[in-house]
Amino acid sequence: MTLILGALLSGCSMVNHMMYKTTGDVMQGFSREHTIPYLMASGDLAMGCAMSEATAPLLMSFGRVTSEPDQLAIMLYLSAGGCAEEQGREHELAALAAFYESDGNAAEDAMIRQKRAYALASRRYLKSWEHHNAFYGEPGTGECPDFDDDLDEFVYLAGLLSGLQALNSEIQSTSSIGVPKNVGTVVGRATSCLENDKWWGAPMALRATVWAMMPGALPEGEDAFERLAMADRQGEEAGVRLSHVFHAIAAINKGDEARVKAVIRQHAESLEARPANEDWAFVDAMATSMIVAVSDRMWVENTGHRTPLGQLGTFWDDQQKEVETMDLDDLL
Incomplete structure (x- = not known):
């Protein structure tokens, strides 16, 4: 009787395992074939953020029963x-605003929260x-790699971006997360595996x-900022302006505020001139969000508040255009 019961339980366990494995394989396939393309065609960053945080534990747990x-x-x-x-970034803006108001305690608290958030970002x-x-x-x-399709190539590009972001976030956190220090060099070399024209100049x-x-x-013989300008034009024409983010990051690293402002203005003008690529609207929206973040940081540092609504591409120190006035006395 004990043997029979053991065999039945063992059989149930095997059936459950096969059911879980099948479910995991289906979920992985569906996510790759439909969920990711659907998300990339949307421009809702908050929705994508909520989805990834909510579903990552569920989807990753299938690795216990299948590949x-x-x-x-x-x-x-x-x-x-x-x-x-x-x-x-939100905590950083709070810290900068507190500094602007000379509120040292609030600034310090916001900076601590900022570092904690960047440490989590780096680990992810x-x-x-x-x-x-x-x-x-x-x-x-x-x-x-031998890529199977366009999505395969895009995920490869996304992975390269994650490597650089891991290093950048670790630096921002002032913590030791364990990110390889050569990741920037590795990513730079790996971009040659992707077609630059095909991927909006981003590689x-x-x-x-x-x-x-x-x-x-x-x-030798290369000019990084000339290459970035060329990539900007490709991204603008494609409606996927990710290169603007890289250009701004490089300019910030050089301490070139005039170039940073120029990139932000260029991004704002491009948004007016050309809509986002329908298939990659999420990537374009992500680029805009990061450009707005750069703009916000500059505005808060200098004025205590973010970029005014609808004024991306303008700055606090822009010369106000003189408004022409009509002499109404001549009309009376």
């Missing part, structure tokens, strides 16, 4: 890292980077940003 969902994890942890980074981005390497192999080694923009920021990384 590890490495490719899906790249996108989940990249997006979840962006959620934490957004919180960090690092997970994305690790899953990227598990799925595609160690990047920058000289051999490129070259990413590579040029590494050149601009890493001492000794600039190849």
Whole structure:
């Protein structure tokens, strides 16, 4: 009787395992074929953020019963890292506003919250980077992956971005998260596996940003900011302006405020001139969100408040245009 009961329980366990495995495989396939493309075509960053934070534990748990969902994890942890980074930026703005008002205690508290948020962002981005390497192999080694389709290539690009973001967030957190310090160089080399024209100039923009920021990384005869300007034009024409973000980051690193302002103005003008690419509206919206964040930081530092609504591309020190007035006495 005991043997029969044991066999029945063992059989139930096996059936459950097969059911879980099948469910996990279906969920992974559906997410890749439908959820990610659907999300990329939307421009709702908050929705994407909420989805990644809410579903990552569920979807990643299927790795216990079937193959590890490495490719899906790249996108989940990249997006979840962006959620934490957004919180960090909000705390940074609060700190800057407090500094502007000479409220030292509020500024210090906001800075502590900022560092905590960036530490979380770095850990999430690092997970994305690790899953990227598990799925595609160690990047920058000289051999490129065999991509199955366009989405496969895009996720590869997203993984490269997660590597750089992990390092940047670790620096912002002033903590030791364990991000490899050579990740910038590795990412710069790995971008050569992607077609620059196909991906809105982003691979070259990413590579040029590494050149601009890493001492000794600039190849002889190259100009990082010329390359970034070229990538900007490609992104604007494609309606996916991710290169503007890289350009702004490189300019900030050089302390070139005039160039940062010019990139923000250029982004704002491009938004007026060309709508977002329908298939990649989420990426374009993400780029705009990050450009607004750069603008907000500058505004708060100088005025105590963010970029005024509807005035992205303008600055507190712009010369006010003289308003022409009509002499009404002549009309009487």
